[in-house]
Structures are given as structure tokens and as C-alpha cells.
Amino acid sequence: MNVDLHCHSNVSDGVLPPAKVAKVAREAGVDAWALTDHDEVGGIPAARAAAAEQGMRFVTGVEISITWAGETVHIVGLQIDENNAALVQGLEQTRSGRDSRGREIAAQLAKAGIPDAYEGALKYVSNPNLMSRTHFARYIVEIGACRNTSEVFKKYLCEGKPGYVEHRWATLEQSVQWIRGAGGIAVIAHPGRYKFSDTAEGVLFDEFKQMGGAAIEVVTGSHTPDQYPEYARLANAYGFLASRGTDFHAPGEARVDFKLLPPLPGNVTPVWHDWF
Numbered sequence: 001m002n003v004d005l006h007c008h009s010n011v012s013d014g015v016l017p018p019a020k021v022a023k024v025a026r027e028a029g030v031d032a033w034a035l036t037d038h039d040e041v042g043g044i045p046a047a048r049a050a051a052a053e054q055g056m057r058f059v060t061g062v063e064i065s066i067t068w069a070g071e072t073v074h075i076v077g078l079q080i081d082e083n084n085a086a087l088v089q090g091l092e093q094t095r096s097g098r099d100s101r102g103r104e105i106a107a108q109l110a111k112a113g114i115p116d117a118y119e120g121a122l123k124y125v126s127n128p129n130l131m132s133r134t135h136f137a138r139y140i141v142e143i144g145a146c147r148n149t150s151e152v153f154k155k156y157l158c159e160g161k162p163g164y165v166e167h168r169w170a171t172l173e174q175s176v177q178w179i180r181g182a183g184g185i186a187v188i189a190h191p192g193r194y195k196f197s198d199t200a201e202g203v204l205f206d207e208f209k210q211m212g213g214a215a216i217e218v219v220t221g222s223h224t225p226d227q228y229p230e231y232a233r234l235a236n237a238y239g240f241l242a243s244r245g246t247d248f249h250a251p252g253e254a255r256v257d258f259k260l261l262p263p264l265p266g267n268v269t270p271v272w273h274d275w276f
């Protein structure tokens with residue numbers, strides 16, 4: 001069974017509407033699918049309807065931005081009730097600083113020789129409440145300052161580079177509480193992407209576990225292939241279930257295509273082990 005529990009639509013920083021993402025996933029052989037937009041559940045009704053139409057099992061999802069030990073970390077919530085009031089309100093609060101952050105990003109980019117980036121990024125934004133660095137990255141590619149978005153994130157928008165704005169997201173505890181309060185399962189997204197020492201990563205895993213976090217992503221488009229066995233081992237060592245997803249944002253922008261993402265290693269317990 002091909003299970004993909006991490007994808008984005010244009011309700012956050014993906015380019016396709018939720019129903020189109022469902023279609024692309026299904027055509028690539030996905031059997032069970034979650035839409036996990038950043039800090040947003042607005043795409044879920046359309047995604048659920050499209051998944052049903054495609055004959056694909058659907059899992060509700062969200063990817064919450066948090067700040068932990070001064071770094072941005074992403075916590076995925078799966079099997080959430082997307083209408084849960086505390087979750088909806090928490091996400092709204094998490095989104096609320098994004099527009100002013102976007103203006104600050106643009107001001108920094110202007111100083112670095114990229115003028116009018118706020119207006120430029122806005123052309124790529126479908127959900128006015130969710131301006132993301134990805135929208136800036138697409139604009140910077142459009143004007144020819146970089147060849148692709150991954151080059152943008154090397155030269156701009158990341159820590160220490162022009163267009164990086166310190167931002168305080170939700171806390172780890174809030175994210176886990178919102179997800180669990182909405183009946184969901186909390187998952188640490190792409191743990192291999194954070195620049196933590198092994199010690200700090202261990203502290204993150206311990207705290208997350210104590211708060212009721214249940215899983216980590218093992219096979220994700222945001223990991224390198226050598227990180228799959230590494231995080232499989234860590235999932236088992238900490239007693240976490242394992243999740244899998246492409247982290248799809250746009251056709252052609254993908255780090256790993258739906259068809260090329262390998263299955264979970266055999267030695268882990270999939271987060272969906274008792275769902276289907």
C-alpha cells in the first residue's frame with residue numbers, strides 16, 4: 001500500500017489546489033493520502049471530496065510551524081478533527097504573523113538588490129493568510145536571480161542570509177496539545193532536516209514523547225536516502241511510530257517524485273498500522 005502522509009496545496013505553499021494534488025497523487029499510485037498544509041486546515045474539505053472521487057483513502061492533516069530551542073521545527077498532525085475549536089484558533093494565531101514577516105523579508109531582500117519582493121511573492125500566494133518563504137523563492141526564480149528554489153534557499157531566506165527574519169512560531173507543547181486535543185497523532189516532520197546536535201535532537205525527541213508525541217517521519221522527500229535507515233533506527237530506539245510522505249509542493253519542484261519515494265523500512269511500525 002502506497003501511503004503518503006505529507007503534501008501541500010495552494011492553501012499553503014504548494015501550487016496546485018487540493019483536488020488537483022489528490023489527482024496527481026492518485027495518478028502516481030498513492031492509495032492513502034494526507035494533505036498537510038502549513039498552519040492551515042482550509043483545504044481539507046476539498047481534499048477529502050477529491051480523494052473519495054479518486055478512490056483513495058484520506059487522512060486529515062496539518063503541518064504546524066513551531067519554535068524549539070530557537071529553531072523552526074515542523075510538527076505534523078494526522079487524523080485530526082479539522083473543526084476542533086482549539087486547533088482552529090491555534091492555527092489562526094500561528095498564521096497571524098506571516099504577513100508582517102513577509103514585509104520584513106521584502107525589506108531585507110530590497111537591501112540585497114531584489115526590489116518589490118512583497119508584491120512579487122504575493123502573485124504566488126493563493127491564501128492571503130499564508131504568505132510563505134516559498135512564495136518569495138518562486139518570485140526570485142521568476143526574476144532570474146536564481147535558477148531554482150533550492151538555489152534561492154542557499155543564497156537567501158535561510159538563517160544568516162538576506163531575507164531571513166527571526167520568527168516566533170507556536171511552542172512544541174502547544175502544537176502537540178492542539179493535535180491531541182483534536183483527536184490526532186503528532187509526528188515530528190523531517191527530523192533529519194534540522195541542524196541540531198545529536199544531543200539536542202535527543203532532547204527534542206524526549207520532550208516530544210513526554211508530551212504525547214507518537215511518531216517521526218522516516219521516509220520523506222525532505223530526507224536523503226541515507227537518513228531513512230538512520231531515522232528508522234531512532235524511531236525504534238525512542239518507541240516512535242514511523243511516517244512517510246513526499247512533502248510534495250509542486251510538479252517539477254519536488255525533491256522526490258511520488259513514484260520514486262521508497263516504502264518505509266521493514267523494521268519500523270508504520271503510523272497507519274491500525275488505520276486501514
Ligand code: AMP
Nearest residue numbers: 013038065131132133134149150153249
Ligand atoms: P515558511 O513556513 O514561510 O518559513 O517556509 C518554509 C517552507 O520553505 C518549507 O515548508 C519549504 O517548503 C520551503 N523551504 C525551506 N527550506 C527550503 C530549502 N532548503 N529548499 C527548498 N524549499 C525550502
Ligand code: MN
Nearest residue numbers: 008013038134
Ligand atoms: Mn513548505
Ligand code: MN
Nearest residue numbers: 063074189190
Ligand atoms: Mn516542513
Ligand code: MN
Nearest residue numbers: 006008063247
Ligand atoms: Mn511540508
